[in-house]
Amino acid sequence: MTTPAIEVTGLAKRYGSVQALDGVDLTVRQGEFFALLGPNGAGKTTLISVLAGLARPDAGTAKVMGFDVVRDYREARRALGVVPQELVFDPFFTVRETLRFQSGYFGLRHNDDWIDEVIERLDLTPKANANMRSLSGGMKRRVLVAQALVHKPPVIILDEPTAGVDVELRQGLWQFVSGLNAAGHTIVLTTHYLEEAETLCARVAMLKQGRVVALDTTANLLAGVAGLRLKLKVSPDRMPPALAERATRQDDGSYLLPLARSAEIADVVVALRANGAEVTDLSILEPDLEEAFVSIMGRR
Numbered sequence: 001m002t003t004p005a006i007e008v009t010g011l012a013k014r015y016g017s018v019q020a021l022d023g024v025d026l027t028v029r030q031g032e033f034f035a036l037l038g039p040n041g042a043g044k045t046t047l048i049s050v051l052a053g054l055a056r057p058d059a060g061t062a063k064v065m066g067f068d069v070v071r072d073y074r075e076a077r078r079a080l081g082v083v084p085q086e087l088v089f090d091p092f093f094t095v096r097e098t099l100r101f102q103s104g105y106f107g108l109r110h111n112d113d114w115i116d117e118v119i120e121r122l123d124l125t126p127k128a129n130a131n132m133r134s135l136s137g138g139m140k141r142r143v144l145v146a147q148a149l150v151h152k153p154p155v156i157i158l159d160e161p162t163a164g165v166d167v168e169l170r171q172g173l174w175q176f177v178s179g180l181n182a183a184g185h186t187i188v189l190t191t192h193y194l195e196e197a198e199t200l201c202a203r204v205a206m207l208k209q210g211r212v213v214a215l216d217t218t219a220n221l222l223a224g225v226a227g228l229r230l231k232l233k234v235s236p237d238r239m240p241p242a243l244a245e246r247a248t249r250q251d252d253g254s255y256l257l258p259l260a261r262s263a264e265i266a267d268v269v270v271a272l273r274a275n276g277a278e279v280t281d282l283s284i285l286e287p288d289l290e291e292a293f294v295s296i297m298g299r300r
Helices: 044-051 073-078 095-105 112-121 137-149 167-182 194-200 218-223 264-274 289-297
Strands: 006-015 018-028 033-037 059-064 080-083 155-159 186-190 203-208 211-217 229-235 255-258 278-285
Touching: 006 044, 018 044, 018 059, 018 203, 018 211, 033 044, 033 194, 044 059, 044 080, 044 155, 044 186, 059 073, 073 080, 080 137, 095 112, 095 137, 112 137, 137 155, 137 167, 155 167, 167 186, 167 194, 186 194, 194 218, 194 289, 203 218, 203 289, 211 218, 211 289, 218 289, 229 264, 264 278
Parallel strands: 033 186, 033 203, 080 155, 155 186
Antiparallel strands: 006 018, 006 059, 203 211, 229 255, 229 278
16 A cells, blocks of 8 residues: 555644644645645645644654654654745845755755756746845745755645745646646645635645644535536626526626526526516536635534
8 A cells, every 4th residue: 555645634733722722634645736725824834844843743743755754753854845925035145056055955056957947937037146135036936846846845835825826826836736747746735725725736625723624525515515607798788587486686787597407508598588588697616626625614
């Protein structure tokens, strides 16, 4: 049996009166692109801090590539690269110097060939010798990704990596990270852009108040949400009584109708025509991860 990339069992952590983690069980397989989602305060950052060795759990165990983060902390930290949420950097060094120092923290000498490759793949070459404090926020974010990769870790955690960055950088970053995943790296992503998680991640764990409240494939989570919805505009702007009971008026003047099956679309159009109304705009909305997230977080 292959060693899990991340294995968390009964993990608990309290800060004063706040129970940040409350018995978390979680396994991420090697090679997965995995999403860790939850509202602010759900425990995501605490879990990442435990895995990275920045916080010590009160109970339970956490392992990275089979190495216990407390007992085998050197091996566990070498197996993990973390891209933090905050833009943390030393303003006195250039990009290249920053990455060389990061290599040194892991005892890696003569690592310049790999540093050059990472700099090039993250489009940092024009800024390689620029001082960190002179970089834009997006460029600093790229350097954080590069720092997490200098020791070639098999497991990479991205904590809100695209927060506050432009669309071009976001697309370039995901292309790069998807390439790492295709090459065998395990990627764990936390993000508030749920469309990113839906597109990239095959499995999703959702945290709420320090507990895992959902853990399944993205497809299964979407299947658990109510079915299709029909969004339409009609002229004249009125709905037949039979449809008005379940139609929801939207801000843009359209109506939203839940459908049990796609065959109902024809019935809706027939009912409108019988009422003397014409469909001027129509689209079918499938459930997305945001709906699944809102539904699951709303449960008691």
